[in-house]
Amino acid sequence: MIDLFEHNRTAYENAVSVLKENGKAAVVHPTGTGKSFIGFKLAEENPQAAVCWLSPSEYIFKTQIENLRAAGAAQPQNICFFTYAKLMMMDAAEIEDIRPDYIVLDEFHRCGAQMWGDGVQRLLAAYPEAPVLGLSATNIRYLDNQRDMADELFDGNIASEMTLGEAVVRGILAPPTYVVSIYSCQKDIERYQSRISSAKNRAVRDAAQKRLDALRRSLEKAEGLDTVFQKHITERHGKYIIFCSSVEHLNEVACHIDEWFGKIDGNLRLYRAYADDPEAARAFAGFKADDSERLKLLLCIDMLNEGVHIENISGVILFRPTVSPIIYKQQIGRALSAGSRRSTVIIDVVNNIENLYSISALQEEMKFAADYYRATGEASLVVNDSFTIIDEVRDSRRLFNELEEALSASWEAMYSYAKAYYGEHGSLEVPKRYRTPEGYSLGSWLNTQRLVRAGKIPGLLGEERITKLENIGMRWKNRYEYSWERYYRALCEYRSKNGNIDIRANYITPEGLELGKWICNLRQSKNSGRSGYYLTDERIAALNKLGMIWDKLDYQWELNYLACAEYYLKNHDLNIPAGYISPNGLRIGAWLRRMRKIRSGRLNGSAPLTREQIERLDAIRMDWLDTYTRQWEYGYEQAKEYHREFGSLDVPAGYVNKKGFPLGRWLRNHIEGKSKTGRSSIKVTPERRAKLDALGFQWTAEDPWQKKIAACREYLAEHGDLAVPQQYVTTEGIWLGKWLYECRRTYRGELKGKSLTETQIKELEELGVDWRTPAERAWSEKYEAAARLLKTKDVSEGDKTSESARIGQWIARQRTLHKQGKLKQKQIEMLNALNVAKTMISKEVSINAKI
16 A cells, blocks of 8 residues: 655645646655655555556656555556657557556646647547646746746646755754855856956956955865765765766766775765666666675765655765756755655766855745745744754855955946046946056946846846936946847848748848858857856846747757657658658658667767657657668568578579578678678678578588580580570579670680680680680581582582572682682682682683583
């Protein structure tokens, strides 16, 4: 029996009630709170009902089942599981076979993806009466126009909703110990040194340099990461997840593992698991199962951001060059687990000074939740209103603030510099990097005033100050805002004209705006986490409404995949020719071959496929074998069929089977020495050789000359001569007539570059090969007939017998050929040997050949 925690019991009861009333209910709970158990409880309490459970991947579902069994509960047997990708490819008949009484959409925010969403909508349309339960840690698709999937799929019927901060406040998740340290701030030091060197005022330089030197000494004295980890990783044999930002970053961190953690355990266990790694599942399973008396570390990128939770985690370590608040809270949640009272640690190893304040995201959620419960008279629900924060860089933070103050003048002083600039230039259009002769950053200060007035950063800017600045020409929109408006307007015009904003990187508007470059810069800024003040949340939302493509590579992958899916739905296979182009102009045949190369590791420099991408391709029956391998396997199957029928692979060279496959030629292309290089013309791997060996294949070719000589002997024995018609082909596929014809021409020297050896000539002559041409043989036959006739009778002018007439005609023809110079000398000599013929030729005696 599944026992739910109190918060999940309440959520389950609310969900059941909402399902009865509206037929749709969503539960939005943070990671670690056990929300999947709510779906399993629904299946358990309705054992006669068929529950269709949908999830982004089979891996997530299997992990949830493992967690269910670990809690001592049995897996409900009435659950029929499908991935969203599998559902997407099911036709109407297959969907009709599901016949669900309930539908569970796990990680339902993922249903916003076009093809996945289409599959879900077809399922919901087929079974409009089936209640639908949704489970997710977030209902918002942040990179998809902020779409609220709870509204789209569940008409806003959220049965239970909870933030990570609220879960900690209520004691559902135990409050962690949060340690703040620093990874690298060398760039910050260099930046401040540059600012100090640029300051014109000596007093400013001296004061700032003094504080910078103090900050540098403070950082140098700060404990290294090896000491920080040794101090705060109290469970020496615990499991810790280390989050990195990219594969390169992960590899960099991996190089320092022994240096940073060696003092804790010199023989620790290190695992790597990220979505692009084909070995990730094995590594992740090994990490979960490892109960050794060793420190266990799991280097991870994005594999644990969604749907998967690990029990008994001792803590997480955040190496965060850049990370969004959403992912940040997801990663924190990996250290927290409902029902666990164990003390977990979060070590936040930031890489620059600005990131020192990121912990405020969780603190704000907790403060909001605590204030809410107290204001509504439910203060008893507040179990934790704070958690322990250990600031390992407190002194450095203080010195940093003092350094900022040293490099800044008072507001009134900066206003006086602004007024002086206005008096000289007639405006306050000050470049951002402009400094006064005294060394103060007037351009930066004016931009700060704009940000303060816009409410984007804290500061004091009352009406009096605003008026004073406006009186000297202050424009509250900075040049970046004017730039934004100009480019965004051009982007809107492009979309209106083209229907999308999929713009080439080198595209320039008719007005000369480098719009393609601008889009690329925005994409790079957003994806690297350096959005800053230019790319605000509001501007991101505005771009999303136009259909902004934030990840061009993923976008192109999705376009090609959707085209392949459409091909599969139409043709029921993915046997797409390499040169095939889809109706929308995509070379998906070549794209599939590229995917195979990437999966096999044969395409250097390309990012590996993610587990989700592989699963989606599998859902449309992707054959991961490359074209040449599939062709070979097909040929091998034909060879096996022949072997089953005839008991050998003694296949004639020209043999073509009933399926039209040239098996004889295919087998001979494997024979060593077949090609000009001396190797077989087909790549023969050890595995392929073993397969053909099992069928008794002969790898060395029979001497082709001797094979043809043997064919000659067989013909001679059957026909009594070697007068082989030129088109004659043996049963083994030897074109014997053509071969003999070419041998005769070679013997006569008519084929340039070819010759016969004395042995070959002897072998052929012993078989009775006649080297003469057909014309030569015919002349000899006539000559012999004439010689025989002349020995027995005289051929006179009046001889009218048929034989004499024919001989007479032939002799007359030889006379004419002789006069024309067309007889060979040997022929003349042979004719001269015949007395009558000699008389005819030398004296030109005419013979009446008429009968």
